[in-house]
Amino acid sequence: MAFDAEAIRAEFPILQRQVNGKPLVYLDSAASAQKPRAVIEAMVHAMEHSYANVHRGLHTLANETTDAYEGARKKIAAFIGAEPNEVVFTKGGTEAINLVAAGIGTYLQPGDEIVLSEMEHHANIVPWHFLRERKGVVLKWAPITEDGALDVEAFQRLLGPKTRVVALSHMSNVLGTINPAMELTRMAHEAGAVVLLDGCQAIVHKPVDVKALDVDFYVFSGHKLYGPTGIGALYGKAEKLAALPPYQGGGEMIGQVSMDEITYADPPHRFEAGTPAILEAIGFGAAVDWLSGLDRIAIAEHEHRLYARVRERLQGANWLRVLGEAEGKGAILSFTVDGAHAHDVAQILDRYGIAVRAGTHCAEPLMRRFGCTSSARASFALYNTEQEADAFVDALTKTQAFFS
Numbered sequence: 336m337a338f339d340a341e342a343i344r345a346e347f348p349i350l351q352r353q354v355n356g357k358p359l360v361y362l363d364s365a366a367s368a369q370k371p372r373a374v375i376e377a378m379v380h381a382m383e384h385s386y387a388n389v390h391r392g393l394h395t396l397a398n399e400t401t402d403a404y405e406g407a408r409k410k411i412a413a414f415i416g417a418e419p420n421e422v423v424f425t426k427g428g429t430e431a432i433n434l435v436a437a438g439i440g441t442y443l444q445p446g447d448e449i450v451l452s453e454m455e456h457h458a459n460i461v462p463w464h465f466l467r468e469r470k471g472v473v474l475k476w477a478p479i480t481e482d483g484a485l486d487v488e489a490f491q492r493l494l495g496p497k498t499r500v501v502a503l504s505h506m507s508n509v510l511g512t513i514n515p516a517m518e519l520t521r522m523a524h525e526a527g528a529v530v531l532l533d534g535c536q537a538i539v540h541k542p543v544d545v546k547a548l549d550v551d552f553y554v555f556s557g558h559k560l561y562g563p564t565g566i567g568a569l570y571g572k573a574e575k576l577a578a579l580p581p582y583q584g585g586g587e588m589i590g591q592v593s594m595d596e597i598t599y600a601d602p603p604h605r606f607e608a609g610t611p612a613i614l615e616a617i618g619f620g621a622a623v624d625w626l627s628g629l630d631r632i633a634i635a636e637h638e639h640r641l642y643a644r645v646r647e648r649l650q651g652a653n654w655l656r657v658l659g660e661a662e663g664k665g666a667i668l669s670f671t672v673d674g675a676h677a678h679d680v681a682q683i684l685d686r687y688g689i690a691v692r693a694g695t696h697c698a699e700p701l702m703r704r705f706g707c708t709s710s711a712r713a714s715f716a717l718y719n720t721e722q723e724a725d726a727f728v729d730a731l732t733k734t735q736a737f738f739s
């Protein structure tokens with residue numbers, strides 16, 4: 336049965352609004368997704384009925400809030416097939432990668448190698464560059480084929496006795512490419528490397544089972560998964576998290592503190608110094624609950640249908656260059672329009688009520704790989720409709736006419 340996007344839309348209050356006198360067509364979900372009522376209400380409910388600081392509370396509201404916060408951790412763990420003590424709440428995907436890189440960096444030696452790919456988001460580049468600058472580690476880059484796929488053979492050739500870490504995106508935020516995560520992880524493990532997958536995009540579009548993938552670390556953000564900003568998750572295998580030193584110091588992350596000595600709490604609390612993003616964690620839990628109640632395969636098919644419709648209608652457009660056409664890719668369309676800057680394209684589309692992103696998408700090495708300085712990006716989510724896909728194509732065709 337076809338997925339009912341219209342029914343889903345009704346759960347997203349913001350989708351009722353108009354932009355520049357036109358119905359909003361939101362095609363920027365890869366940057367941040369809109370929020371369903373279930374998430375909004377969970378956060379409002381906590382603020383209106385049951386809120387205090389978490390942990391160590393001896394009063395009812397503190398205990399209720401702790402239950403809700405730790406309950407959210409359980410929901411997120413179940414969502415990815417992990418144990419609750421393997422899930423650390425972070426500010427987002429970015430902070431999760433920084434936490435892992437900083438921790439692993441404490442035991443890396445000059446000359447140790449970290450393998451990344453050319454399609455990484457800066458969040459999965461810069462923290463490793465820190466280790467290049469500070470520890471003298473060597474970054475190696477797996478190349479991308481012309482259609483936007485990771486060159487798996489070339490990736491395998493980069494692996495060797497000095498490879499300590501392999502950090503790859505599960506799905507590219509620019510190309511939409513979905514990498515063969517299980518195969519890449521197996522190869523990296525055979526080389527003795529620790530594997531981190533950046534799941535910020537992938538987890539939105541496909542069910543993720545971290546145990547089946549056998550990754551050591553998996554990171555993602557709440558706000559792209561229909562949850563709030565300011566919250567994300569780091570999954571780490573229990574023994575891998577236990578081997579990491581603390582990231583920040585403060586309350587809640589200690590065992591005992593004296594003037595001469597300190598011991599640390601076990602994961603996950605070791606990595607959650609200070610008052611955490613309590614309301615955001617509750618909203619994040621509500622988001623994965625909400626998503627778990629839907630048919631995720633049907634959602635992926637729906638999103639793919641929208642992408643295929645747009646791609647089909649733009650097939651003959653000789654003024655369009657699409658970045659990323661890899662087999663099995665997700666519903667992200669990055670493109671350039673001949674003679675037009677991507678920023679101008681996005682601004683003109685906005686006049687038609689259509690929200691797309693333009694720029695480097697925090698992926699400058701990838702942009703360079705494809706010889707462009709920027710691109711526009713339309714990303715499709717479960718609440719987008721065929722009508723919206725058509726509105727986008729029509730508006731883009733008119734936009735192009737400005738420049739021809």
Ligand code: PMP
Pocket residue numbers: 365366426427428429430456458459504506507508533535536556558697
């Ligand atoms: N990785 C990828 C693939 C992303 O798309 C993003 C967000 N654009 C990030 C990492 C960073 O996520 P956040 O900004 O939520 O920390």
